Amino acid sequence: MDTKKIITAGIFTLITIGAVNAQKKPYLDKTKPTEERIDLLMKQMTLEEKVGQMNQYNGFWEVTGPAPTAGNAELKYKHLRAGLVGSMLSVRGVKEVKAVQKIAVEETRLGIPLIIGFDVIHGYKTLSPIPLAEAASWDMEAIKKSAQVAAAEASAVGINWTFGPNVDVSHDARWGRVMEGAGEDAYLGSKVAIARVTGFQGDTRADLLKVNTIAACAKHFAAYGFAEAGKEYNTVDISNSRLYNEVLPPFHAAAEAGVRTFMNSFNILNGVPATGNAFLQRDILKGKWNFDGFVVSDWASVKEMIIHGYAKDGADAAQKAITAGSDMDMESYMYVAELAKLVKEGKVKEALVDDAVRRILRVKFELGLFDDPYKYCDEKREKATIGNKANNDGVLDMAKKSIVLLKNDSNLLPLKKSGQKIALIGALANDKNSPLGSWRIASDDNTAVSVLEGMQQYKGNQLTFEKGADLTIGKTAFIEELVFNTTDKSGFEAAKKVAAAADVVVMVLGEHGFQSGEGRSRTNLDLPGVQQELLEAIYKVNPNVVLVLNNGRPLALPWAAEHIPAIVEAWHLGTQTGNAVAQVLYGDYNPSGKLPMSFPRNVGQVPIYYNNYSTGRPTNGEGNVFWSHYTDVEKTPQFPFGFGLSYTSFEYKNLKLDKSTIALGAAVNVSVDVTNTGNFDGKEVVQLYIHDVVASLARPVKELKGFELVDLKKGETKTVTLTLTDKELGFFDNNGNYLVEPGTFKIMMGGSSDKGLESSFEIK
Ligand code: BGC
Numbered sequence: 001m002d003t004k005k006i007i008t009a010g011i012f013t014l015i016t017i018g019a020v021n022a023q024k025k026p027y028l029d030k031t032k033p034t035e036e037r038i039d040l041l042m043k044q045m046t047l048e049e050k051v052g053q054m055n056q057y058n059g060f061w062e063v064t065g066p067a068p069t070a071g072n073a074e075l076k077y078k079h080l081r082a083g084l085v086g087s088m089l090s091v092r093g094v095k096e097v098k099a100v101q102k103i104a105v106e107e108t109r110l111g112i113p114l115i116i117g118f119d120v121i122h123g124y125k126t127l128s129p130i131p132l133a134e135a136a137s138w139d140m141e142a143i144k145k146s147a148q149v150a151a152a153e154a155s156a157v158g159i160n161w162t163f164g165p166n167v168d169v170s171h172d173a174r175w176g177r178v179m180e181g182a183g184e185d186a187y188l189g190s191k192v193a194i195a196r197v198t199g200f201q202g203d204t205r206a207d208l209l210k211v212n213t214i215a216a217c218a219k220h221f222a223a224y225g226f227a228e229a230g231k232e233y234n235t236v237d238i239s240n241s242r243l244y245n246e247v248l249p250p251f252h253a254a255a256e257a258g259v260r261t262f263m264n265s266f267n268i269l270n271g272v273p274a275t276g277n278a279f280l281q282r283d284i285l286k287g288k289w290n291f292d293g294f295v296v297s298d299w300a301s302v303k304e305m306i307i308h309g310y311a312k313d314g315a316d317a318a319q320k321a322i323t324a325g326s327d328m329d330m331e332s333y334m335y336v337a338e339l340a341k342l343v344k345e346g347k348v349k350e351a352l353v354d355d356a357v358r359r360i361l362r363v364k365f366e367l368g369l370f371d372d373p374y375k376y377c378d379e380k381r382e383k384a385t386i387g388n389k390a391n392n393d394g395v396l397d398m399a400k401k402s403i404v405l406l407k408n409d410s411n412l413l414p415l416k417k418s419g420q421k422i423a424l425i426g427a428l429a430n431d432k433n434s435p436l437g438s439w440r441i442a443s444d445d446n447t448a449v450s451v452l453e454g455m456q457q458y459k460g461n462q463l464t465f466e467k468g469a470d471l472t473i474g475k476t477a478f479i480e481e482l483v484f485n486t487t488d489k490s491g492f493e494a495a496k497k498v499a500a501a502a503d504v505v506v507m508v509l510g511e512h513g514f515q516s517g518e519g520r521s522r523t524n525l526d527l528p529g530v531q532q533e534l535l536e537a538i539y540k541v542n543p544n545v546v547l548v549l550n551n552g553r554p555l556a557l558p559w560a561a562e563h564i565p566a567i568v569e570a571w572h573l574g575t576q577t578g579n580a581v582a583q584v585l586y587g588d589y590n591p592s593g594k595l596p597m598s599f600p601r602n603v604g605q606v607p608i609y610y611n612n613y614s615t616g617r618p619t620n621g622e623g624n625v626f627w628s629h630y631t632d633v634e635k636t637p638q639f640p641f642g643f644g645l646s647y648t649s650f651e652y653k654n655l656k657l658d659k660s661t662i663a664l665g666a667a668v669n670v671s672v673d674v675t676n677t678g679n680f681d682g683k684e685v686v687q688l689y690i691h692d693v694v695a696s697l698a699r700p701v702k703e704l705k706g707f708e709l710v711d712l713k714k715g716e717t718k719t720v721t722l723t724l725t726d727k728e729l730g731f732f733d734n735n736g737n738y739l740v741e742p743g744t745f746k747i748m749m750g751g752s753s754d755k756g757l758e759s760s761f762e763i764k
Contacts, residue, residue: 050357053086055336083108089117097158098377105373113373120162121439124153126391129402130437133571135182135596137401138685140195147199149394156385161215165196167250171607174230176520179552183596184609187704190253197257209368218254220265236267244732260293275301281325294327294359303332327356399580404569404593405645412566414587418460423502427467437572438517454578468495468534485529500541508548516552525556554599592683594644598637610641610753611700642753648678655757671721676712686720691746
C-alpha cells in the first residue's frame with residue numbers, strides 16, 4: 001500500500017471505530033447537551049455500576065486518614081476493573097494517574113473516566129502560604145491567583161479535583177485546622193471562598209473545560225470549626241444563630257460562586273453526624289441553595305457513623321448517608337458493599353442512587369473527562385509546569401502579602417541594609433521543611449527557601465546564625481510525625497554570645513509546620529519547647545529583638561507583646577518563605593497584612609473573636625466586680641481581628657454617609673479619606689463594620705461588612721467608598737429566614753476591628 005492508501009485506510013478505521021463507539025456509547029457524542037449525555041449513559045448502567053460511581057478509593061500508597069487495611073491495593077484494582085470505582089484520591093503524577101485512568105476507560109464495560117481528587121490546600125508542589133496566612137492578605141485577587149497557580153500545577157499532574165477550599169469558620173485557635181481556613185469571620189471567609197473557588201475552577205462553569213482548571217470542593221459541611229474545646233473531631237453543639245450567620249455563609253458563597261462539590265464533615269450537629277445529616281445536605285444545600293454538584297463524604301465518615309452511635313452497621317450507615325444526601329463515599333467501602341443490596345431489598349430508592357450518580361457524572365462531563373480522559377495527563381506539560389518560575393514568582397508575591405506586622409516600636413524595622421551586625425537565632429530560621437506548613441502532601445521535603453537563605457541575599461550586613469535550641473527531637477515511625485519540644489538548652493550560650501555582639505537580633509520562633517493541621521490540636525498557645533526561655537535569655541543580653549513568628553494558628557505571647565520591640569507574623573509561608581521574610585525585614589516590601597483571627601492574651605480567653613455579643617454588663621460603670629470580665633487578664637485580645645501595622649502610617653478623616661436615613665431595601669454609601677502620613681509607600685486594608693443596635697434578635701457588637709485594599713504613595717490621600725445594601729444589613733433568624741429590620745445602625749470605618757471613625761444611620 002502506498003502512503004496515501006495507508007492514511008486513507010487509517011482514517012477509515014478511525015471513522016469506523018468512531019461510528020461503532022457512537023452507536024454503542026452515544027454519551028460520547030460531544031454535540032449533545034450534558035444532561036442528555038448523562039441520560040444516555042445512565043440508561044446503560046447497571047445498579048452496581050451506578051453505585052461504583054459513588055465509590056472513592058485512596059491511592060495505593062499513602063493515606064491522610066486511617067485506611068481499613070494498609071492500602072488494600074488488590075481489592076481496589078479488582079473494583080477498578082469491574083467499573084466499581086468512580087473516583088480516586090491522592091493518586092498523583094501523570095504516570096500514576098494515567099495508569100488508573102486507563103483501567104477505568106479502557107478495561108471497564110462503559111469506560112467511565114475517574115475523577116481524580118487531591119488535597120491541593122495551598123499549592124501542589126510549589127507551595128503558597130497556608131490558607132490562614134493568605135487570608136491575612138485581605139487581597140482577593142492575590143488569593144485567586146494563588147489558587148490558579150495551585151490549579152495549574154495540580155492539573156498538570158493528572159489531578160482534576162481539589163478538596164478545597166476549606167471554608168470552616170473557627171473561633172478556636174486550639175483547633176489545628178484553623179491553618180486551613182480563612183479565620184474567624186464569615187464575611188471575610190465568604191470573600192476568600194469566592195476567590196479560591198474561582199481561582200481553582202475559573203469564573204464560569206464552562207471554564208472547567210480548560211486544561212488548567214480543576215473542580216473545587218467547599219469543606220467541611222458543616223460546623224467542623226466549632227469542635228468543642230478545639231479538640232479534633234470533637235462534638236459540635238452550636239446555636240442556630242451561629243449556624244446560619246457564621247457557619248453557613250462561606251459555604252453559600254462558595255455555592256453561589258459555582259463550586260462543583262462539597263465535602264461533609266466528621267462532627268455531629270444536633271446529634272446527627274454531618275454525613276447522615278439530611279437537614280444540611282438535602283434541605284439546605286440541595287434544597288434551598290439548589291446545588292447541582294455532588295457531595296463527597298470525608299475520609300471514612302460514612303463508616304464512622306457506626307462509632308458515633310448513629311448507625312448500627314455498615315448497611316445502616318450506607319442507608320443513612322445516601323438518604324441524607326452524601327453522594328460519594330470516601331474510602332469507607334460502605335456504598336460499594338451495601339448500596340446495591342439496599343436498593344434490591346427496597347430499603348433505598350433507586351432514585352436516590354440515580355440522583356447521586358447524575359451529579360457525579362455531571363461534574364465529570366463538565367470537566368471534559370468523557371471527551372478526553374487523558375487531558376490532564378501530558379508529561380510535557382507536567383515537566384514544564386511543576387516548579388516553574390511563574391509559579392515561584394506567584395507564591396512569593398502571595399507570601400509577602402500574607403505577612404502581618406504586629407509591633408514595631410521605635411521603627412526597629414525595616415532593618416538597615418548595611419553596616420549592621422545581625423544575629424539570626426532560632427532553629428526555624430535554618431529550616432527548609434517547616435515553612436512548607438501542614439497539608440503539603442505533594443511537595444518535596446526541605447524545598448522551602450529558609451529565612452537564613454533569604455537573609456543571606458542581603459550582603460551589606462554581617463549575618464551570624466545560631467539555632468539556640470532545636471524544636472524537634474526526632475521522628476516517630478509514621479511519616480509526618482515529628483517529635484517536638486526538646487528540653488535541651490545547651491545551644492543557649494552560643495546564641496547569647498552572637499546576640500550580645502549584634503546590633504539587631506532576628507529570632508525566628510514558633511510552631512513547626514507539622515504542629516498545626518489535621519489531628520494537631522493544642523491546649524497551649526505558647527511557643528513550644530524551650531523557645532520562650534530562649535527568647536527571654538536573648539532579650540536579656542540584647543533587647544533589640546525582631547521576633548519573626550512561624551505558626552499555623554494564633555499564638556498567645558503576652559511576654560513578647562510587652563517586651564519585644566518588633567514582631568512579624570510570618571505564619572508558614574510555603575516555598576518562598578525566606579525570600580518573602582527577608583524582603584519584608586529589609587523594607588523591600590512594606591507589609592500590609594491584617595489578622596484574620598484574634599490573637600488571645602492567653603489560652604484561657606479562647607474562644608475569643610471580635611464579633612461577639614454584648615453581655616448585660618459589658619463595662620464596670622459601677623466600679624464593682626460584677627461585670628463581664630476576667631480578674632486576671634484584660635478581656636480584650638492581645639492583637640485583634642483586622643489588626644496589622646505598616647512601615648508607614650495612615651490617617652482616617654471625613655467619614656461620611658450619603659444618607660442619614662434609608663428606606664428598607666435601599667443602599668447607603670459610606671466613604672472615608674485615608675492619607676498615607678508616613679515615610680513609605682504602602683497599602684492599607686480599609687475596613688467597614690456595622691452594629692445593628694436593636695433587633696428582634698441580639699446582634700454582635702460589630703460585624704465586618706466591607707473592606708478595600710488601597711495603595712497609597714507617601715503623602716497621598718484617597719477616598720474609599722463602600723456600599724451597604726440589604727445583603728450586608730440583615731441577619732438570619734433561628735429558622736434561617738433572612739431579615740433586614742428598621743432601626744439604628746452604627747458604623748465604624750478604620751484599619752482594625754478595635755478602632756475607627758464612627759457614625760450611624762437609620763433604616764425607616
Ligand atoms: C480530611 C479532609 C481531606 C481528606 C482527604 C480527611 O481526613 O478531613 O479534609 O480532604 O482527609 O485527604
